[in-house]
């Protein structure tokens with residue numbers, strides 16, 4: 001125990017308030033969503049600090065006057081001694097430094113309550129030692145304000161508890177998995193029909209919408225409305241026309257803003273399970289519940305890989321898209337026979353690379369007319385080496401380059417710097433199967449409204465494309481079809 005005089009006691013009071021202020025400011029920084037009330041508490045601690053500082057000055061400057069501090073029976077001092085040790089121990093720690101890395105608001109409130117209780121205990125002793133009534137009344141006012149902090153913190157604690165309970169038990173009307181053209185248009189259709197946006201959420205695995213378009217489309221690509229011959233006519237709220245990649249992304253982002261779609265980014269869904277009429281949608285760190293669920297994760301999450309193995313030391317030199325790293329002035333082999341392969345070639349050529357395209361199809365029949373014509377012209381003019389009708393047998397490292405061998409005898413092996421595979425994507429069969437969806441080969445069994453064999457579980461976008469390929473316009477239309485069927489189940493009247 002220490003022996004105090006009034007000055008030391010006031011210094012402790014000032015320090016209590018300074019630490020309180022630091023604590024609340026640090027808490028406001030750590031929990032921005034609670035900044036307003038935490039900052040208000042910090043401001044009040046500053047006001048208290050100023051009051052104690054004024055007392056301190058008057059005691060220091062008027063030592064010969066009648067003492068304002070009176071404790072003839074030494075009661076207050078004994079009391080203050082008894083609690084000072086633990087308070088001084090806590091005061092020595094800088095509150096800003098003692099914060100845990102990711103403090104929770106629950107933990108912050110617990111800590112704040114402990115601090116406020118300690119302050120009240122201390123000031124109660126201080127007040128009873130005050131001889132001067134005016135000073136005692138001022139200390140009393142501070143005690144009352146600290147008490148109101150305790151009440152406020154307790155109330156906040158209850159509110160936060162209730163909110164988190166409500167969140168835990170929250171049941172969405174609809175959860176949409178995947179924030180690409182399929183997922184966004186599905187959300188837009190349901191909101192357009194009258195669903196409250198707050199009753200639905202879209203879970204997207206990546207940090208932005210339409211990840212596949214961002215990642216797989218070449219920068220200068222013309223995004224065609226009738227991609228691969230699909231009909232460009234859109235029957236729902238979202239429309240498609242020929243546009244640049246940038247405008248396509250802008251159109252989809254604007255739909256999110258305009259319709260007020262609630263998207264949770266970086267939320268990869270791992271599993272969907274139906275339990276007692278509710279869907280449990282499981283991500284890495286939480287499980288959401290919904291009455292209905294829509295899967296719109298497309299088919300490109302897992303790009304198709306070649307059937308030969310890629311040596312470990314060549315993994316850095318091979319890729320499945322052209323946005324992961326910038327390729328310039330290199331010998332690049334593009335493997336694939338579809339539009340993506342053709343568009344990658346056109347893009348990489350513009351970047352000053354020397355291109356070889358290996359396609360299994362001699363006539364490039366998987367490409368649309370424009371891409372086929374452009375690719376053939378590039379081959380004929382010698383701007384690219386077109387190896388149509390070739391099949392890669394395997395690859396191996398040769399120095400810092402890649403030796404590529406072909407299955408047929410007519411084509412000699414070649415040496416390149418990089419390989420880009422454009423072999424399309426695969427239906428995420430495992431994901432659909434563990435969600436309980438019945439499959440027919442690689443295609444989920446769907447009714448005409450795109451509802452799967454699990455009642456209430458719909459598929460849109462590429463996953464609902466009956467043909468072997470999808471397009472943005474068909475994704476929009478598949479969402480319209482699904483929404484027409486789902487809306488009445490949500491109690492919304494639809495017009496046809």
Ligand SMILES: Cc1cc2nc3c(=O)[nH]c(=O)nc-3n(C[C@H](O)[C@H](O)[C@H](O)COP(=O)(O)OP(=O)(O)OC[C@H]3O[C@@H](n4cnc5c(N)ncnc54)[C@H](O)[C@@H]3O)c2cc1C
Nearest residue numbers: 178180181182205211223224227269298461462470471472
């Ligand atoms: C290179 C290329 C060029 C193309 N060019 C055209 C064109 O010019 N015109 C055209 O109309 N179409 C084009 N397409 C096709 C078009 O991009 C697709 O048909 C369309 O993107 C399908 O939309 P979707 O929403 O079904 O799937 P995707 O666009 O694949 O979107 C799926 C979304 O779900 C997310 N996701 C995946 N797994 C999970 C998970 N487990 N949890 C949460 N989120 C997840 C992904 O990150 C992604 O954002 C092209 C495709 C490619 C690859």
